Amino acid sequence: MTNVRVAGVGLTHFGHHPERTSRDLFAEAGLSALDDADVAAGDVESVYYGNFMGELSEHQGHQGPLAAEALGVDAPATRYESACASSGVALRQAVRDVRNGEVDVAVVGGAERMNNLETAESTEALAIAADDLYEVRAGMTFPGAYALMASAYFEQFGGSREDLAHVAVKNHANALGNDHAQYQKEITVEDAMESPPVASPLHLYDACPVTDGASAVVLVGEAYAESEDLDAPVAVTGTGQGGDKMALHDREDVATSPAATDAAEEAYEDAGVSADDVDLAEVHDCFTIAEVLATESLGFFETGEGVDAARRGVTTSDGDLPVNLSGGLKAKGHPVGATGTSQVAELTKLLRGDHVNSEHVPDATTAVAHNAGGTVASAVVHVLEEVEA
Amino acid sequence: MTNVRVAGVGLTHFGHHPERTSRDLFAEAGLSALDDADVAAGDVESVYYGNFMGELSEHQGHQGPLAAEALGVDAPATRYESACASSGVALRQAVRDVRNGEVDVAVVGGAERMNNLETAESTEALAIAADDLYEVRAGMTFPGAYALMASAYFEQFGGSREDLAHVAVKNHANALGNDHAQYQKEITVEDAMESPPVASPLHLYDACPVTDGASAVVLVGEAYAESEDLDAPVAVTGTGQGGDKMALHDREDVATSPAATDAAEEAYEDAGVSADDVDLAEVHDCFTIAEVLATESLGFFETGEGVDAARRGVTTSDGDLPVNLSGGLKAKGHPVGATGTSQVAELTKLLRGDHVNSEHVPDATTAVAHNAGGTVASAVVHVLEEVEA
Numbered sequence: 001m002t003n004v005r006v007a008g009v010g011l012t013h014f015g016h017h018p019e020r021t022s023r024d025l026f027a028e029a030g031l032s033a034l035d036d037a038d039v040a041a042g043d044v045e046s047v048y049y050g051n052f053m054g055e056l057s058e059h060q061g062h063q064g065p066l067a068a069e070a071l072g073v074d075a076p077a078t079r080y081e082s083a084c085a086s087s088g089v090a091l092r093q094a095v096r097d098v099r100n101g102e103v104d105v106a107v108v109g110g111a112e113r114m115n116n117l118e119t120a121e122s123t124e125a126l127a128i129a130a131d132d133l134y135e136v137r138a139g140m141t142f143p144g145a146y147a148l149m150a151s152a153y154f155e156q157f158g159g160s161r162e163d164l165a166h167v168a169v170k171n172h173a174n175a176l177g178n179d180h181a182q183y184q185k186e187i188t189v190e191d192a193m194e195s196p197p198v199a200s201p202l203h204l205y206d207a208c209p210v211t212d213g214a215s216a217v218v219l220v221g222e223a224y225a226e227s228e229d230l231d232a233p234v235a236v237t238g239t240g241q242g243g244d245k246m247a248l249h250d251r252e253d254v255a256t257s258p259a260a261t262d263a264a265e266e267a268y269e270d271a272g273v274s275a276d277d278v279d280l281a282e283v284h285d286c287f288t289i290a291e292v293l294a295t296e297s298l299g300f301f302e303t304g305e306g307v308d309a310a311r312r313g314v315t316t317s318d319g320d321l322p323v324n325l326s327g328g329l330k331a332k333g334h335p336v337g338a339t340g341t342s343q344v345a346e347l348t349k350l351l352r353g354d355h356v357n358s359e360h361v362p363d364a365t366t367a368v369a370h371n372a373g374g375t376v377a378s379a380v381v382h383v384l385e386e387v388e389a
Numbered sequence: 390m391t392n393v394r395v396a397g398v399g400l401t402h403f404g405h406h407p408e409r410t411s412r413d414l415f416a417e418a419g420l421s422a423l424d425d426a427d428v429a430a431g432d433v434e435s436v437y438y439g440n441f442m443g444e445l446s447e448h449q450g451h452q453g454p455l456a457a458e459a460l461g462v463d464a465p466a467t468r469y470e471s472a473c474a475s476s477g478v479a480l481r482q483a484v485r486d487v488r489n490g491e492v493d494v495a496v497v498g499g500a501e502r503m504n505n506l507e508t509a510e511s512t513e514a515l516a517i518a519a520d521d522l523y524e525v526r527a528g529m530t531f532p533g534a535y536a537l538m539a540s541a542y543f544e545q546f547g548g549s550r551e552d553l554a555h556v557a558v559k560n561h562a563n564a565l566g567n568d569h570a571q572y573q574k575e576i577t578v579e580d581a582m583e584s585p586p587v588a589s590p591l592h593l594y595d596a597c598p599v600t601d602g603a604s605a606v607v608l609v610g611e612a613y614a615e616s617e618d619l620d621a622p623v624a625v626t627g628t629g630q631g632g633d634k635m636a637l638h639d640r641e642d643v644a645t646s647p648a649a650t651d652a653a654e655e656a657y658e659d660a661g662v663s664a665d666d667v668d669l670a671e672v673h674d675c676f677t678i679a680e681v682l683a684t685e686s687l688g689f690f691e692t693g694e695g696v697d698a699a700r701r702g703v704t705t706s707d708g709d710l711p712v713n714l715s716g717g718l719k720a721k722g723h724p725v726g727a728t729g730t731s732q733v734a735e736l737t738k739l740l741r742g743d744h745v746n747s748e749h750v751p752d753a754t755t756a757v758a759h760n761a762g763g764t765v766a767s768a769v770v771h772v773l774e775e776v777e778a
Contacts, residue, residue, distance in 0.1 A: 021522070047632075055444040059525070061517035062472035065635045065766040076630035076652075076767070078478045081468045083451035089467045093482055100489035128450035133410065136448070241465035243436075246454045263465075377454040378465070 003222040004098045005232035006384070008037025009345035010109075014213035014333035015182040018116040022054055022063065022337075025214035026111040027070035029338070033107065033345075034071065037218035038230060044068075044218075045103045047077035048094040050087030050110030051337035056125045057113055071107065081337075083129035084286060086110055087215065088340030088371030088380035094219050095239045095382070104224045109216030110337035122210050126336075129374040131247040142286070143207060145248060145375045147199035150289035152255040154201065157304030161201050163311045164288035165192035168205045168330055170316050171285060175327025177356040182211050182333030206288040211333030215342035234348045238271025238383030240264060246377045260297035260372060260379035267368070268299075271383035275299030278321065278383075279364035280350060282343035284372040285328040291315075294370045295323060298381070317360040325350055325357040340371035344382060351386045392611040393487045394621035395773070397426025398734035399498075403602035403722035404571040407505040411443055411452065411726075414603035415500040416459035418727070422496065422734075423460065426607035427619060433457075433607075434492045436466035437483040439476030439499030440726035445514045446502055460496060470726075472518035473675060475499055476604065477729030477760030477769035483608050484628045484771070493613045498605030499726035511599050515725075518763040520636040531675070532596060534637060534764045536588035539678040541644040543590065546693030550590050552700045553677035554581035557594045557719055559705050560674060564716025566745040571600050571722030595677040600722030604731035623737045627660025627772030629653060635766045649686035649761060649768035656757070657688075660772035664688030667772075668753035669710065669739060671732035673761040674717040680704075683759045684712060687770070706749040714739055714746040729760035733771060740775045 010032030012025050026049070034041060049067040054060045064077035080090040087110030094108040114122050127136045130145060153159060169189055175181035187205060195204035225232045242262030248254050268274055275298060283298070285291035292306040300321055301309045309315060315323035326332045326346035329339060347367040349355035365386045372379045399421030401414050415438070423430060438456040443449045453466035469479040476499030483497040503511050516525045519534060542548060558578055564570035576594060584593035614621045631651030637643050657663055664687060672687065674680035681695040689710055690698045698704060704712035715721045715735035718728060736756040738744035754775045761768045 052450060053444065055442065055517055058521060059517055060521045061441060061470060062519075062635070062763050062766065064471055064478075065632050065763070066520070068632055069634055069639075074632070076632040078482075078630075078767075079470045081450060081470055082453055093467075096489070096491055097485060100485065100491070102485055102489070128444055128448055130451075131455070132447060132449045241467075243454050243457055243463070243465040245458055246451070250458075374451050374454070377451065378467075 001099055002101060004095050004236045005220050005222055005225045006217055006234045006236060006348045007039055007220045007225060007230050007232040008033045008218040009348045010036060010216045011180045011342055011345050012214045014180055014211050014335055016115050017212035020212065022051060022058060022111040022113045023066050023070045025212065026067055026109060029214035030071040030107055030109055030216040033216040033218050039105060039218050041072040043105050044073045044107050045075050046106050047073055047075060048090035048106060048108040049077060049079050050090040050340060051079055052081060052083055052086050052112060053125045057117055082378045083373035084336050085340055085371045085373035085378045085380050086337040091341055091344060091382060092239045092241055092380050095236050098219050098221050104221045106219045107216055108219060109214060109341045111214035112335040112337040113212045114210050115212050134247050143199040143202055146287040146289055147202045148248060149254050149375065150201050153289060156255045159307035162189060162193060163307045164206055165189045166310045167285065167288040167291045168192045171324050171328040171330040174317055174325050174357060175331035178327050178332060181327045181331055182209055183331045202287055208286050208329040208334040211335040213333060213335035213338050215338040215345050217341050217344050233386055233388040234351050235385050235387045236382055237385045238267040240266030240270060240381045242379045244377045246374065248375055256303055257293045257297045257376035257379065259376050260294060260370060263379040263381040264298045267381040267383050273366060273383060277366045278368050279366050280322045280325060280361050281368040281370065282326055282347055283323055283370040285324060285330050286334060291323065298368060298370055317357060322360055325360060340380065343369040343371060344384065347384050351384060390488055391490060393484050393625045394609050394611055394614045395606055395623045395625060395737045396428055396609045396614060396619050396621040397422045397607040398737045399425060399605045400569045400731055400734050401603045403569055403600050403724055405504050406601035409601065411440060411447060411500040411502045412455045412459045414601065415456055415498060418603035419460040419496055419498055419605040422605040422607050428494060428607050430461040432494050433462045433496050434464050435495050436462055436464060437479035437495060437497040438466060438468050439479040439729060440468055441470060441472055441475050441501055442514045446506055462496065471767045472762035473725050474729055474760045474762035474767045474769050475726040480730055480733060480771060481628045481630055481769050484625050487608050487610050493610045495608045496605055497608060498603060498730045500603035501724040501726040502601045503599050504601050523636050532588040532591055535676040535678055536591045537637060538643050538764065539590050542678060545644045548696035551578060551582060552696045553595055554578045555699045556674065556677040556680045557581045560713050560717040560719040563706055563714050563746060564720035567716050567721060570716045570720055571598055572720045591676055597675050597718040597723040600724040602722060602724035602727050604727040604734050606730050606733050622775055622777040623740050624774050624776045625771055626774045627656035629655030629659060629770045631768045633766045635763065637764055645692055646682045646686045646765035646768065648765050649683060649759060652768040652770040653687045656770040656772050662755055662772060666755050667757050668755050669714060669750050670712050670757040670759065671715060671736055672712055672759040674713060674719050675723060680712065687757060687759055706746060711749055714749060729769065732758040732760060736773050740773060
């Protein structure tokens with residue numbers, strides 16, 4: 001078993017790019033990652049590609065070969081789809097394959113183009129991440145689903161809209177210097193409180209935007225990194241995946257996310273770390289309540305105490321445990337299929353010290369990425385560690 | 390590295406089931422496979438699920454968790470999409486994970502529901518396996534693409550429509566006793582020749598039908614099979630995957646399928662066998678010309694000689710190298726996401742001796758499955774061997 005290094009990362013700007021295809025976006029991110037890694041396209045042995053709704057937004061399936069072609073890579077390529085966790089599951093598979101010596105050099109990434117759709121169309125397209133027969137046909141949308149989760153959380157554990165507003169304010173503040181972010185715009189708790197309602201108790205500023213963008217990371221085996229003298233100081237040391245019933249009504253409890261808890265426990269055990277060792281995290285804050293749930297699933301806070309931690313500022317850039325220093329899905333944006341690997345790209349830069357927000361975590365060595373699909377029917381967690389100065 | 394055993398297989402009837410959802414179809418196939426394996430759903434550690442067009446035909450993405458739930462499995466589940474090779478790539482990943490000890494017990498399968506769409510809709514949905522920007526918008530459909538490949542083949546190597554008709558006649562004959570097959574109907578060369586043209590030189594009987602159905606296999610590590618005293622005499626000993634440019638016009642040659650050749654060479658090397666060792670094969674005959682190309686890619690015949698072999702009957706049930714004893718995509722049917730694992734299910738039964746056509750291959754020990762996506766921009770090949778009497 002070999003150790004898995006992140007040799008390079010690449011990101012497009014996340015935002016409004018309706019005129020660019022997914023393949024075009026992915027070409028930019030992937031070539032940027034190869035350049036960052038100092039790895040030639042000809043050395044790539046496999047491409048792991050995440051995309052969620054290409055069939056609906058671009059009339060394009062079978063995107064694996066297109067993703068490889070976009071990078072000039074002549075190697076097998078497969079598309080992974082697990083809703084908003086699509087590139088997270090792609091990453092997990094690549095980590096396993098590199099670790100087990102099946103592949104020495106892998107490009108993993110994802111892309112999504114959504115803003116070419118009308119708003120009602122993209123809301124409907126996003127809904128395919130839920131159970132069509134039993135949720136979507138009953139009128140469920142994702143803002144509605146997370147509103148149910150927020151209501152259940154408030155009822156069981158307390159908390160308020162204003163507590164959640166702190167998550168939005170923090171993530172917008174973190175995105176201010178991030179050139180890749182969709183929103184580089186400071187907001188206040190009052191702005192969030194006064195934003196229009198979307199699905200009670202969630203308002204506009206509780207929700208991530210509709211985003212076009214792509215991300216990629218180059219993974220290599222440690223021996224390859226050494227033989228090629230690559231500068232790859234960050235390793236993926238743990239991977240975990242969890243699953244849950246698809247529909248909210250089939251779960252015992254909707255105020256917790258056991259799939260993410262399972263994924264985190266597996267990833268920590270795999271890496272030989274515990275939640276206490278984690279210095280920073282990127283979590284799947286498609287809605288503010290989702291960040292709260294994620295920080296509990298990751299073991300940072302006890303169940304029911306995440307909302308209090310958010311209010312107290314524990315997870316701000318100057319807090320004990322910075323969460324979503326990239327700006328998160330909330331402010332950086334959420335190009336669905338690209339989100340999982342974008343988290344790892346951001347964390348890699350934060351650990352390497354070349355991220356705009358690295359100054360907030362100068363001594364950080366251990367980071368966690370949490371990527372969720374649907375209402376956390378799928379969850380993937382990865383542990384990253386700095387292994388060289 | 391552990392050896393990977395096929396502990397059980399399951400198939401629905403392949404055919405016209407527009408009233409059944411993919412999850413319903415997969416439940417039948419998956420539970421049948423678990424029953425065949427004598428493995429409890431609670432022991433399954435991961436589900437690998439192939440589906441191609443659920444977003445378009447059922448307004449359903451994120452099918453991994455639904456697939457697990459359909460079997461009563463509480464474990465991570467991921468959906469793989471590589472057009473017509475979707476469950477083939479899922480299988481490859483499961484083989485790697487079981488082999489490397491990441492997972493001891495995996496369910497791999499796929500499902501597709503297509504006949505709930507109108508014919509024009511399903512043709513358009515299938516086209517997402519090609520390059521939307523540069524092929525589909527120019528009017529390309531899959532019958533058209535394979536017609537181009539057939540024309541190029543005839544021009545470079547010779548051969549005729551009548552030669553291809555022998556492929557259709559053979560596969561219909563093989564499907565006669567297969568209860569899972571969409572068509573249990575004998576046809577003659579004359580029937581095929583007189584069938585209406587679809588895209589010259591291909592006629593109706595050169596094409597596989599539009600099919601609903603599901604398939605599943607249970608893979609286990611050898612140690613698990615022994616500890617649980619499972620009857621699992623067939624092993625997956627080789628896996629290979631190849632990729633190619635997506636669009637036909639970007640390839641140097643469209644009368645050969647280098648992605649499949651690459652996949653076959655990798656799978657043979659992985660298994661430590663050669664094409665000469667192969668006793669029978671299931672290949673991706675979405676069109677008759679595709680079977681000819683596949684038998685060349687697999688190294689059974691020299692490039693340009695596959696069509697002659699088809700005419701001479703080398704690949705019939707009584708020939709030297711039976712191909713598509715199940716009836717193939719042509720007569721058994723092609724529920725896209727289910728096809729890859731259905732090939733392995735059929736080969737497992739053929740090797741075990743409990744397939745209706747096992748009598749044709751009583752001494753067979755080595756079999757190959759060839760699953761292709763699009764116009765073979767993706768290809769996956771697996772080698773199966775009987776390892777116990």
